[in-house]
Amino acid sequence: MFIVNYIKDVFTALKSLAIGLRRTLFYFTHHNEIITEQYPDNRATLRLADRFKGEVVMPHDANNEHRCTGCTACELACPNGTIKVVTKFDITPEGKKKKAIDKLVYHLELCTMCNLCITACPSDAIKMAQTFEHSVYDRSQFTKVLNNEGSKIMEGVE
Amino acid sequence: MVEELGSNTEGDLIINVGPQHPATHGVLHLVITLNGETIKKVEPHLGYIHRSIEKMCESLTYRQFIYVTSRMDYLSSHINNHACALIVEKGMQIEVPPRAQVIRVLMDELTRIASHELWWGAMAMDLGAFTPFFHAFREREAINEIMEETCGARLTMNYMVPGGVLEDLHPDFQRKVKEFITLYKRKIAEYDDMVTGNIIFQNRMKGVGVISAADAISYGCSGPTLRGCGVSCDIRKIYPYELYDKIEFDEVLETAGDSFARYMVRIREMNQSIRIIEQLIDNIPEGDVQAKTKAVLKLPKGEFYQRVETARGEFGIFIVSEGGTNPYRIKFRSPGFSNLSALDHMARGSKIGDLVAMMGTLDLVIPDIDR
Numbered sequence: 001m002f003i004v005n006y007i008k009d010v011f012t013a014l015k016s017l018a019i020g021l022r023r024t025l026f027y028f029t030h031h032n033e034i035i036t037e038q039y040p041d042n043r044a045t046l047r048l049a050d051r052f053k054g055e056v057v058m059p060h061d062a063n064n065e066h067r068c069t070g071c072t073a074c075e076l077a078c079p080n081g082t083i084k085v086v087t088k089f090d091i092t093p094e095g096k097k098k099k100a101i102d103k104l105v106y107h108l109e110l111c112t113m114c115n116l117c118i119t120a121c122p123s124d125a126i127k128m129a130q131t132f133e134h135s136v137y138d139r140s141q142f143t144k145v146l147n148n149e150g151s152k153i154m155e156g157v158e
Numbered sequence: 159m160v161e162e163l164g165s166n167t168e169g170d171l172i173i174n175v176g177p178q179h180p181a182t183h184g185v186l187h188l189v190i191t192l193n194g195e196t197i198k199k200v201e202p203h204l205g206y207i208h209r210s211i212e213k214m215c216e217s218l219t220y221r222q223f224i225y226v227t228s229r230m231d232y233l234s235s236h237i238n239n240h241a242c243a244l245i246v247e248k249g250m251q252i253e254v255p256p257r258a259q260v261i262r263v264l265m266d267e268l269t270r271i272a273s274h275e276l277w278w279g280a281m282a283m284d285l286g287a288f289t290p291f292f293h294a295f296r297e298r299e300a301i302n303e304i305m306e307e308t309c310g311a312r313l314t315m316n317y318m319v320p321g322g323v324l325e326d327l328h329p330d331f332q333r334k335v336k337e338f339i340t341l342y343k344r345k346i347a348e349y350d351d352m353v354t355g356n357i358i359f360q361n362r363m364k365g366v367g368v369i370s371a372a373d374a375i376s377y378g379c380s381g382p383t384l385r386g387c388g389v390s391c392d393i394r395k396i397y398p399y400e401l402y403d404k405i406e407f408d409e410v411l412e413t414a415g416d417s418f419a420r421y422m423v424r425i426r427e428m429n430q431s432i433r434i435i436e437q438l439i440d441n442i443p444e445g446d447v448q449a450k451t452k453a454v455l456k457l458p459k460g461e462f463y464q465r466v467e468t469a470r471g472e473f474g475i476f477i478v479s480e481g482g483t484n485p486y487r488i489k490f491r492s493p494g495f496s497n498l499s500a501l502d503h504m505a506r507g508s509k510i511g512d513l514v515a516m517m518g519t520l521d522l523v524i525p526d527i528d529r
Contacts (some may be wrong), residue, residue, distance in 0.1 A: 013357035020352045024289060037295055049303075051310035051325070079222035109439045115324060116224040128310065 010077040022066055053113035054131040056083070058146040065154040066147055068125035077120035082110045090152075100153055108134060109142040122156050170198060181284050181514045184524030185512045186498075188513075193507050211529040215488045220246050220320060220455040224483070228314035231526035232491060233273040234468040234497050236265045239318040245464035246320040249457040254400075255446040258322035260438050263401050264335070265309075265317065267431040271342070272301040273469035274424050274431075281421070281518035282353050285362060290353055297345055300338045304331065313505055320455060321450035326440045335439050339432060346429070354425065363418035367504040367516035369489045370415060378496035378504065381471025382427065383520060386420035388413035395466035407434050420519040456483055470494055470521050494526040 027033060039046075048054070060066050070087045088102040104126075118126060126146065136142065171192040177185040185206035191199040211230060215223040224242040228235035240262055247254060253428045254262075279294030302312045302511040309326040310317035315325050333509050369379075371387040392409040394402040410426040412419035457479040465474040471493030497520045504516050 016355045021355050023352050026191045035299065049307040049310070049328075051308070051328070052306060053310040077221070079218050095513070108292055112225055112314070112316075113311060114222075115310065116221065119319075119324070151455060 048130040048132065050130070051128075052130045052132070053115055053128045055108055055113075055129050055134065056111065056117060056126050056146065057129040058104060058126050060148050060151055061154065064148055064151045066125055066151055067123045067154050067157045068101050068104060068147065069123055069153065069157060070099055071122065073120045073122060074117035074126060077116045079114065079116065080110045080112060082107050082112075085116055101147060104146040106144045106146050107142060109139060110143060125157075160480060169193075171390065175513075177203075181517065183280060183522065186522065186524050186527070188501075191509065191515070192510060195511075197505045197508055197510055197513060199335060200505045200513070202498055202501065207525050207528045209525075209529065212488050216485055219363045219483050220457060220485070223488070224318065224320075224326075225314070225316045227490070229318055229525060230488060230490065230529055231468055231470065231473070231494065231523050232313055233276060234269055234473075235314050236269040236317065237466055237468040238473060239316065240266055240400075241321050241466040241473055241475050243318040243462050244466070244475060246455060246457065247464050248464060248479070249460075249462050249479065250320070250451075250455065252321050252449050252451060254263075254322055254449055256307055256443045257445045258447045259401050260261075260442050261323050261327060261447065262318060263405070264435060264438055264442075265305075265315075265323075267434045268301050268304065269297055269337070270431050270469045271428050272298050272305075275301075277424060277469075277518075277521045278349065278353070281515075281521075282359075282500070284514045284518040287353065287359070290349075293348060293352065295343070297342060298432070300334075300341055304334045306337065307331070308335070319448065321451040324448075326447045327442070332442070335435060339436060339439075342428075342432060346355050349425065354421075360418065362512070362515055363416065363421060363519075364414075365416050365418075366508060366512045367417040367420075367519065368415050369500055369504050374500060377500040379471070379500050380493050380496065381467070381469070382410075382420050382423040383471065383497045383500070385410060385497055386412050386519075387415040391472070393465050393472055399464070399466060401438075405434050405437055417515055417519040424521070437496070454483055456481060457485070465491075469492060470523065470526070471497060490529060492526045492529065494520075495521055498522055498527055 046061045058066050058068060070085055075083045075085050084105040085101060086103040086105065087099055089097045090100045092098050113128070115128065118128060166328060173190050174190060175188040175190060176182040177187040182188070187203040189201040189203060190197060198486045209229070213224050215226055218226070224239050227238040231238055246252070273296045275294045279291035284291035305315060306312050308331055309317040309324070369387060369388060371389050374384050374387045375389065376521050380391055388411055390396070390409055393399075394407075395409050410423050411429060412423050457477065459479055459481040462477045462479065463474060465472050467473075472491065473493055474491035476489040476491070477485045482485040501516060501520060505513050
């Protein structure tokens with residue numbers, strides 16, 4: 001009886017291995033099941049999801065105008081101190097002082113892409129970009145100024 | 159450790175596994191006392207990835223502290239975030255819109271499947287089978303793509319906010335999830351063919367790492383580790399949160415208490431998660447995804463506790479509030495820590511080759527153990 005059981009065990013064991021190997025052979029011959037992305041080669045066609053959180057950017061229009069009022073809501077919402085708003089006072093044509101941003105400093109190396117600054121912004125001045133290749137040679141290059149040189153606030157944004 | 163070596167007169171061998179070891183899946187350091195090939199003692203040394211998250215949370219507001227919990231158990235980040243959102247809602251009595259509730263449960267279950275799939279691949283790899291790892295990642299990739307489209311991130315989503323979820327679902331969400339369900343049902347048979355039925359795998363798992371129900375409870379195990387011993391401990395059933403008391407699903411139980419039982423619990427749990435998703439995916443109610451909340455959240459003075467069932471077991475948050483915008487004290491109960499503490503008990507007397515298999519079935523995520 002022992003011998004019969006032993007041989008039975010050997011055969012069930014071999015069968016289980018064959019079942020597993022059948023799957024390997026299946027993928028060996030069915031190439032359309034492969035889903036590998038050829039990453040650095042497919043850069044031209046690679047498109048990330050629209051909502052992908054890559055980095056914070058500030059969109060500017062054709063007249064080099066942005067929507068940021070300098071209210072520092074994003075700075076307060078950020079858990080890591082990623083954003084620093086530097087404000088200045090512009091003199092309006094009527095001769096009044098008006099608060100505006102001088103620089104919106106963004107530290108990419110501290111950012112965790114939690115989206116809290118975007119939801120906090122009352123005037124939709126910042127948004128998430130779909131970039132993801134962030135490697136640079138020097139850490140200082142991670143510190144970015146989001147508003148363009150010489151940009152000013154859009155007409156009608158308060 | 160040097161003292162231990164000095165006082166060692168019986169010729170025992172003390173070896174270090176980790177902190178840089180491929181089988182520990184992170185910076186876990188195990189000091190193992192061996193007598194020949196037999197394990198006499200396993201001592202986990204922690205602290206290599208301690209980020210002092212609990213202390214950090216005390217300086218963050220109730221909106222900000224959620225993102226940190228994604229960095230603990232990064233494979234169930236949705237479920238961790240869910241617990242944070244629930245505790246704030248409980249404290250402030252915020253009513254969550256029905257649409258947001260359904261979205262949350264759907265995301266939780268998708269995360270659970272993704273987590274179990276990664277565990278399945280990684281565990282098979284621990285035992286020397288490399289192919290299953292790629293098969294598991296294929297299905298997981300489908301879930302990650304769904305997450306990327308709706309939440310904007312693949313791993314640390316930060317999608318749950320107090321009062322609901324961050325954004326509405328992507329228009330493609332329902333179609334993609336249904337596609338995933340068909341893919342999953344087509345491929346799950348492969349899992350059994352390749353790993354579950356494999357004779358080498360079964361011999362290495364059955365009767366290995368046995369822990370009795372009483373011992374597992376005394377070590378504070380939870381989740382699949384405890385359910386593998388036949389103890390009913392699913393938080394979704396015992397203390398239902400969100401919609402779980404209205405959804406039909408079974409709590410998966412195995413009685414053997416060995417590595418194979420824990421393995422089977424996880425495999426069968428994936429099927430239950432699919433069942434939950436199937437029930438909800440066509441019944442997402444219309445409406446808001448976020449309740450109206452105040453700009454500054456303040457929990458009333460008092461103590462709050464909320465537990466959820468992550469892919470690894472019971473995850474709990476305890477908050478002491480002084481009525482301000484930040485928590486006065488915050489404590490996380492992570493499932494991984496308690497499950498790891500039972501490893502010593504499981505491993506004593508078995509061979510060193512089986513240790514990796516036991517660790518695999520505990521599904522350890524090191525940043526969760528060492529916060």
